[in-house]
Amino acid sequence: MHPIDQLMSEHRLIESVLDAMEARLAGMTPASFPAGFFQEALDFFANFADGYHHYKEEDALFPMLRTRGIPDQGGPIGCMMKEHVFGRSCLAGIRGKLDAARDGEAGAVEAIRAYATDYVGMLRQHITKEDTVLFRMARYVLEPPDVEKLERDYANQNNPRITAAVREKYEAVAARLSSEAVAVTL
Numbered sequence: 001m002h003p004i005d006q007l008m009s010e011h012r013l014i015e016s017v018l019d020a021m022e023a024r025l026a027g028m029t030p031a032s033f034p035a036g037f038f039q040e041a042l043d044f045f046a047n048f049a050d051g052y053h054h055y056k057e058e059d060a061l062f063p064m065l066r067t068r069g070i071p072d073q074g075g076p077i078g079c080m081m082k083e084h085v086f087g088r089s090c091l092a093g094i095r096g097k098l099d100a101a102r103d104g105e106a107g108a109v110e111a112i113r114a115y116a117t118d119y120v121g122m123l124r125q126h127i128t129k130e131d132t133v134l135f136r137m138a139r140y141v142l143e144p145p146d147v148e149k150l151e152r153d154y155a156n157q158n159n160p161r162i163t164a165a166v167r168e169k170y171e172a173v174a175a176r177l178s179s180e181a182v183a184v185t186l
Helices: 003-026 035-067 076-102 106-141 144-154 164-185
Strands: none
Touching: 003 035, 003 106, 003 144, 003 164, 035 076, 035 106, 035 144, 035 164, 076 106
8 A cells, every 4th residue: 555545544543533532522521521532542642643643754754755845844744743743732631631530620621622622623634734735745746766665664563653563453442432432422
C-alpha cells in the first residue's frame, strides 16, 4: 500500500474514535462520566493518533516533503505541526482532569468536555487538510525512491512505535470504543 494511502487509512480509524468521543460527549454528565471510555480514548489518541500516526508524519513524511520543496514555516507542514502540538495540549488537559472527573467533580467534567470538543474539532479539520491538501501535494512531489523509502520506514518492525502489532491493538481498541459508543446512544 502506498504510504499516503496508509496515512489516509489511519485517518479513517482515528475518525471512528472521534465519532465515538462525540457520541459520549453528547450525553455526558458528572453523574454519568464515562471514565473508562476516556481512559481508553486517551490511550488511543496518545499512542495511536500521536505516537504512531503523527510520528510517521513528523519523523518520515514531513522531512522528506521539506527536501522536495514543501515549505515548513508559513506552509502546510508548519500548520500541521502546530496542530499536532495543540492536540497534545488538549490530551494533556483531559488527562489532568480525569481523576477529578472520575470522582464526579462537575468542573472537571466540563473541562474535559471543553478539551475534548476542541480536540475533536481541530483533529477533524486537520485530517481534512491533510487528506485534501498536504497529501495531494505529497503525491505530486514524491519521487519513486521517496515512496520506497517511506514504505521501508513505515514497515520498520524494529521501531516499537510503528509495528503491525501496535496497529492491530489500536484497531481493536477503536472497534470496541465505537461499538460501545453506539450501544450508549441506542
